[in-house]
Amino acid sequence: MTAARGRTGRPPLTEERKAEIRLEIARAAVDLFVTQGVAATTGEQIGQAVGVSARTVWRYFPSKEACVRPLFTAGIGMIAARLREWATGQSLEDIFAPELTADLGVVAGPERGAVGALVRLTRTEPDLRAVWLQTYDEAEPVFARALAERAGLPADDVRPAIQAAMFNAALRAAVExxxxxxxxxxxxxxxxxxxxxxxxxxxxxxxxAGLG
Incomplete structure (x- = not known):
């Protein structure tokens, strides 16, 4: 009999490390998009900025435009939690104070300094705008569930769905x-x-006033 051979090679990445890599790629993509434009940016360049191969970039994202998605989606869960905890009589503005831009500015962390330039690119880059709008499409039902829980309403009630649509549209309109x-x-x-x-x-x- 022979002893079972031990497992060799690198240990698998944890989900936490995978999330960190996605964020690193997103930050690099933002920097390159803003400084040299989307068309001039390649997956190879994004990978080089992070220290990974282009193959790794494509393993995490289906396109170079999609690389910025982690920055757009970073605050969705936190915003929903704030809406869920919104107390009767408390102003909507107060539940996000004092870090209003951190909570609602969409782009996360130090990248908020480039939010204007990045969002402006969505005006002329259809694929980047598709990622931007998809973020809001995905956020809206999350906000609707949070508002329904806050009001003690069924998840399929139309009222929190409409409230979430108003809130979601207001965020996007303000940033744009x-x-x-x-x-x-x-x-x-x-x-x-x-x-x-x-x-x-x-x-x-x-x-x-519309959310009440």
Whole structure:
């Protein structure tokens, strides 16, 4: 008899490490898209910026535009949790204070400084815009379930679905409004954060009456 041969090679990646790699790829893609454009960016370049092969990039994402998706989706779960915990009599704006841009600015972490430039690219890059809009399509039912739980309504009730659609549209409109308005000159990060915060506050104030 011979002893069973031990398993060789690298241990499998944990889900946490896979998520970290996706985020690293997303950050690299954002930097390249903003600095040199989507058309000029290749999967090889994105991989090189992270220290992985293009094959690894395609293992995680079906296209170069899809690489930014983790940044667009990062806040969905947190926003839903805030909506679920929204107390009666509390303003919609207050549940996301004080880090309003971190909570609602869509692009996560230090990449928020490039939010205007990245969102502006969705205006001229159809595949990138498809990823942007898909993010909101996926977020809306998550927000609807959170609002239904908050109100003690069935998950299939139309009222939280409509409320979620209003809230979701307000977020997208606010971020796009900010991006289009700063198209001529991207402000410094502190100014950008302040302007985006002000725009998001205005959007929440407008939609709050409808959400009740």
């Amino acid at each position: 409004h900010y991006a289009w308005r700063t198209a001529d000159a991207e402000p410094d990060r502190a100014t950008a954060e302040a302007e985006l915060t002000a725009t998001l506050r205005s959007a929440l104030a407008v939609v709050a």
